Every structure is written in structure tokens, then in C-alpha cells.
Amino acid sequence: MARKTTKQRNEELVKIGKKLRHYGLKLRLEPSVQQKQAIHQNIGNARFTFNFYLSEKREVYQLTKQTLTYNEFKKAFNGLKDHPYFSWLAKSDKFALECAMEQVDDAFNRFFKGQNKFPKFKSKHHSEQSYSTKETNGNIKLDVENQTVQLPKIGKVKARVSKKYRKLYLENGVDGKIKSATVKYHSSGHYSISLKMEKIIDLEDNPDFSIVPESQVIGLDLGLHHFLIDSNGKKIENPKFLTKSLKKLSKLQRRLKNKKIGSHNYKKLQKKVSKLHLNIANQRKDFLHQTSRKIVNENQVIILEDLNIKGMIKNKRLSRSIADVGWGKFKTFVTYKAEWENKKVVIIDRFFPSTKECNGCKEKNVLLSLSDRTWVCPNCGKEHDRDINAAANIKEEGIRIVKLELPMHFLPQELRSVPVS
Ligand SMILES: [Zn+2]
Known part of the structure; x- marks a missing residue:
């Protein structure tokens, strides 16, 4: 089943006077040595998946003028994961690999709409390296009080949550639901996470801006x-x-x-x-x-x-x-x-x-x-x-x-x- 887009979900919500609001929450991470290894494994495997899907898509197109679809590739890719030679792929968060495939599709979509250049391979030499993963059945959790983020295949990672946010949390609880996360490593040695949060809010009537005073x-x-x-x-x-x-x-x-x-x-x-x-x-x-x-x-x-x-x-x-x-x-x-x-x-x-x-x-x-x-x-x-x-x-x-x-x-x-x- 195809995922519903934000637009489709908003069209449904509008009928009951609500809409979606997304916002980001960025936190510094302080992973342990082991967790660092796991993060880099995920980054590497996601990059491998991205580049692999991209090159297959290009080749299929050059040879047959057909588009290799996400589902076709995923099926073949999952078979590959069972092969002992590629056993390291199973070590990573499987949602990170799915996200990498989705990123290839997104990049192609933007290319065909004329918004982007042709998708490029990911290099491991960039100063910033990252992988993204999706929230599924509570696999990503933010614990504001104890200042940790739980991530699939990595566990609870120490995070720095600002005082302001902790106070807000104590008063109102976590504002919204986690949808996805991007873990980043910067070559200066910093780790961070961006959580994409979603909440459903009331659709306010849009004010009439044409009568706003000029001041x-x-x-x-x-x-x-x-x-x-x-x-x-x-x-x-x-x-x-x-x-x-x-x-x-x-x-x-x-x-x-x-x-x-x-x-x-x-x-x-x-x-x-x-x-x-x-x-x-x-x-x-x-x-x-x-x-x-x-x-x-x-x-x-x-x-x-x-x-x-x-x-x-x-x-x-x-x-x-x-x-x-x-x-x-x-x-x-x-x-x-x-x-x-x-x-x-x-x-x-x-x-x-x-x-x-x-x-x-x-x-x-x-x-x-x-x-x-x-x-x-x-x-x-x-x-x-x-x-x-x-x-x-x-x-x-x-x-x-x-x-x-x-x-x-x-x-x-x-x-x-x-x-x-
Ligand atoms: Zn004049």
C-alpha cells in the first residue's frame, strides 16, 4: 500500500476542521563508543543502499528505457541481504535502508520535475554524513526527563535536551508524535539528531490580510x-x-x-x-x-x-x-x-x-x-x-x-x- 502523502492526509483532516503541522527538533547526541560504531554502520549501509539503487536504476534505464521501481528493487535487495557475503547489511536498522531507497526515488522525482540536477552518488568524504530512519511501532523514543533518544539497533543514546524544552515538556508533555529521525555525524566529531515531529492542530480561520493596518x-x-x-x-x-x-x-x-x-x-x-x-x-x-x-x-x-x-x-x-x-x-x-x-x-x-x-x-x-x-x-x-x-x-x-x-x-x-x- 502506498503511503499517504501529507497533502492527502490534510485533505482528509480538513473535513473535520484540522490540519497537520510538522516541525523539527534538533538535539546534540553523545553516543558511547559502541553506539558510535553502530551509527557509522548505519550511515555506511544506508549510503551503500542509496548508491546501489541509484546505479541499478540508471543501468536499467539505459538498457531498457524502463524505470526500476522501489518495490522491484526492494525485493531483489532483501534477497541479497540473506546472502552471507552481504551479512553486514543485516546489522543495520532496516528502516534506514528503506529511507535510503526512498531518498533515491525522491531525488529522481525532483529531477523529473526540473527542481534538481540528476541524482549523484553519495560520497563518504563529505564533512557531514547521515542516515534517516522512520518511526514504526514505537521504535524511536524521546525521553525528555532522562535526556535520551532510543534508536533502532543502537539503543538509548544520551542526548542534550535544552532546559527550555524540558520545562515545556514538564508542563505539557511531548508536543506531537515522532515521524522520522536523521542522525548526523559531522567531521568535527559532533553527533546530532533531527526528529521530525507531527501534530494535528485545529484549522484556524485565515485572517483577512487585506485589512491589516499598514503599520x-x-x-x-x-x-x-x-x-x-x-x-x-x-x-x-x-x-x-x-x-x-x-x-x-x-x-x-x-x-x-x-x-x-x-x-x-x-x-x-x-x-x-x-x-x-x-x-x-x-x-x-x-x-x-x-x-x-x-x-x-x-x-x-x-x-x-x-x-x-x-x-x-x-x-x-x-x-x-x-x-x-x-x-x-x-x-x-x-x-x-x-x-x-x-x-x-x-x-x-x-x-x-x-x-x-x-x-x-x-x-x-x-x-x-x-x-x-x-x-x-x-x-x-x-x-x-x-x-x-x-x-x-x-x-x-x-x-x-x-x-x-x-x-x-x-x-x-x-x-x-x-x-x-
Ligand atoms: Zn519622484
């Missing part, structure tokens, strides 16, 4: 110099976490070059580089969480521009700064935080001329160049700060769209797929 609506212009400029004229500096650590990073990398590959010192230094990368990523994530939280708390409708981030990252000169600033993550955070609180995010078209239009008289200033930080409208004489004017235009365009009441599916795909509610 509750904000337009955001994202940039490199300033991280963001809002339509109220507020500017937030770009914290440039990567740029700030770049000196340290390149120093470490230079030292790494002089070490013999694979030597003890090489590995030690490699771990240091990994740790620094992780540190930069965490700092950035904290900043993005705090900034998005504040904006969602203070506003009902949030309007952003749909930036072509992928296209911009192809520009070599800019790519590092753009990756460092984290616009994509920021949009994702704002979008799901707003969804949770029944607020609205509007993404306006990237071709909307937010910069060149005068917010006063709507005349387009075709002479405006990239270096003009402030300008005076040749038509009405109004003085503009380039970015504040853009944010004000973004806000106005967003209000226009909200009044037209365009449905949510106008959101770009990468944003729609995040809040599953």
Missing part, C-alpha cells in the same frame, strides 16, 4: 552591505560571519597543505577546520533565527523580494558573500515562523523594479546606477536613500498583491516545501 505590514530589502533594510527605514548590518573568520580559516588551510595527507597532525588540523566551519554556520543560524523571530513578532504581513539566489551564486566574485549572508535560510525562517502564527509572507516577483522607482511619484529613474546610495527624484524632487526607497516599494507592491488575494501557491517552490502544514 503591521513591513517590506524588506535584502542586501550585502546591510543585511536588510525595512520599509520603516531601519537597517541591520550584515554580520559577515565567514568574512570575519576568513583569516583564521585560510591560516589553518595553509597549515593543512604542508601536512602529510592522512597523518595524525593532518587529521587533527582537519578537525579544527571542520569545527570552525560549523561554528561559522551556527553563528549565522542564530543571527537569522533572532532576526526573523523579531520581524515575525512585530508584523502581520511580511513582504520580501524573490531573489534569484542560485543565479547570483554562479557569479564567482559575489558567490562567497551571498552564501555568507544567508538570504535563502532567512526567507525560509521568516516563512515558517509566520505560517506557525497565522501571519502572512508575500514574495514579490524578482523583476519588480523596486530600486529605480520613486516611492513618491512612481516615476522610474533610469539613470540610477549601482553606486548611487542616495538620489533625488528628477521628477518630483524627493530625496531617497536607495535601499529604504526600495523597501518602501516592496511594501507597496506586497500590499497590492495581498489586496488581490493571490493564493499561497504563488510562492516559489523552495519556500512552499518548508512549512508542511
Whole structure:
């Protein structure tokens, strides 16, 4: 029997005035030596399964132009598991292997929809290695009080549950049901787990956003110099976490070059580089969480521009700064935080001329160049700060769209797929 998709289940729930809400819970894990071995066995076996299914699928397609299906492969694969030569496959969590096969199917589906490149083999040399597994008959359990997570074939692993969550738990119990888990190993030596939680919530009536007062609506212009400029004229500096650590990073990398590959010192230094990368990523994530939280708390409708981030990252000169600033993550955070609180995010078209239009008289200033930080409208004489004017235009365009009441599916795909509610 095919699994019901979230969409199908939501369609059923809507009839009784409910809907699904998914959210993630990420915890640091502190596995014992034995548990570490078991985790790496699962990671390795899941990778093997992924790569094996992928290569079989490719070969079958090349030879016959037919699609090898999940069920066909699984049947053959289970036969293989009984062979003594592949006995190590039976040592791992069988759901981890199923998840790996599902990931191949997902990757192909996304490829055929044009959302992804052709699926690639998984390498064991990435700094982050992981496997996913599914909850079935209570095989994954979170014990908040004792701070452990029980995992199939691994047992109870020590986990770090934040004080805040423990307090919430004491008051309300675990909020939702565990659906699946992804266990990650980072080459800096850290282990973590992401639990996908699901709960069924009441379907609230969607507020009418077209009548929200304008003081509750904000337009955001994202940039490199300033991280963001809002339509109220507020500017937030770009914290440039990567740029700030770049000196340290390149120093470490230079030292790494002089070490013999694979030597003890090489590995030690490699771990240091990994740790620094992780540190930069965490700092950035904290900043993005705090900034998005504040904006969602203070506003009902949030309007952003749909930036072509992928296209911009192809520009070599800019790519590092753009990756460092984290616009994509920021949009994702704002979008799901707003969804949770029944607020609205509007993404306006990237071709909307937010910069060149005068917010006063709507005349387009075709002479405006990239270096003009402030300008005076040749038509009405109004003085503009380039970015504040853009944010004000973004806000106005967003209000226009909200009044037209365009449905949510106008959101770009990468944003729609995040809040599953
Ligand atoms: Zn003007």
C-alpha cells in the first residue's frame, strides 16, 4: 500500500476542521563508543543502499528505457541481504535502508520535475554524513526527563535536551508524535539528531490580510552591505560571519597543505577546520533565527523580494558573500515562523523594479546606477536613500498583491516545501 502523502492526509483532516503541522527538533547526541560504531554502520549501509539503487536504476534505464521501481528493487535487495557475503547489511536498522531507497526515488522525482540536477552518488568524504530512519511501532523514543533518544539497533543514546524544552515538556508533555529521525555525524566529531515531529492542530480561520493596518505590514530589502533594510527605514548590518573568520580559516588551510595527507597532525588540523566551519554556520543560524523571530513578532504581513539566489551564486566574485549572508535560510525562517502564527509572507516577483522607482511619484529613474546610495527624484524632487526607497516599494507592491488575494501557491517552490502544514 502506498503511503499517504501529507497533502492527502490534510485533505482528509480538513473535513473535520484540522490540519497537520510538522516541525523539527534538533538535539546534540553523545553516543558511547559502541553506539558510535553502530551509527557509522548505519550511515555506511544506508549510503551503500542509496548508491546501489541509484546505479541499478540508471543501468536499467539505459538498457531498457524502463524505470526500476522501489518495490522491484526492494525485493531483489532483501534477497541479497540473506546472502552471507552481504551479512553486514543485516546489522543495520532496516528502516534506514528503506529511507535510503526512498531518498533515491525522491531525488529522481525532483529531477523529473526540473527542481534538481540528476541524482549523484553519495560520497563518504563529505564533512557531514547521515542516515534517516522512520518511526514504526514505537521504535524511536524521546525521553525528555532522562535526556535520551532510543534508536533502532543502537539503543538509548544520551542526548542534550535544552532546559527550555524540558520545562515545556514538564508542563505539557511531548508536543506531537515522532515521524522520522536523521542522525548526523559531522567531521568535527559532533553527533546530532533531527526528529521530525507531527501534530494535528485545529484549522484556524485565515485572517483577512487585506485589512491589516499598514503599520503591521513591513517590506524588506535584502542586501550585502546591510543585511536588510525595512520599509520603516531601519537597517541591520550584515554580520559577515565567514568574512570575519576568513583569516583564521585560510591560516589553518595553509597549515593543512604542508601536512602529510592522512597523518595524525593532518587529521587533527582537519578537525579544527571542520569545527570552525560549523561554528561559522551556527553563528549565522542564530543571527537569522533572532532576526526573523523579531520581524515575525512585530508584523502581520511580511513582504520580501524573490531573489534569484542560485543565479547570483554562479557569479564567482559575489558567490562567497551571498552564501555568507544567508538570504535563502532567512526567507525560509521568516516563512515558517509566520505560517506557525497565522501571519502572512508575500514574495514579490524578482523583476519588480523596486530600486529605480520613486516611492513618491512612481516615476522610474533610469539613470540610477549601482553606486548611487542616495538620489533625488528628477521628477518630483524627493530625496531617497536607495535601499529604504526600495523597501518602501516592496511594501507597496506586497500590499497590492495581498489586496488581490493571490493564493499561497504563488510562492516559489523552495519556500512552499518548508512549512508542511
Ligand atoms: Zn519622484
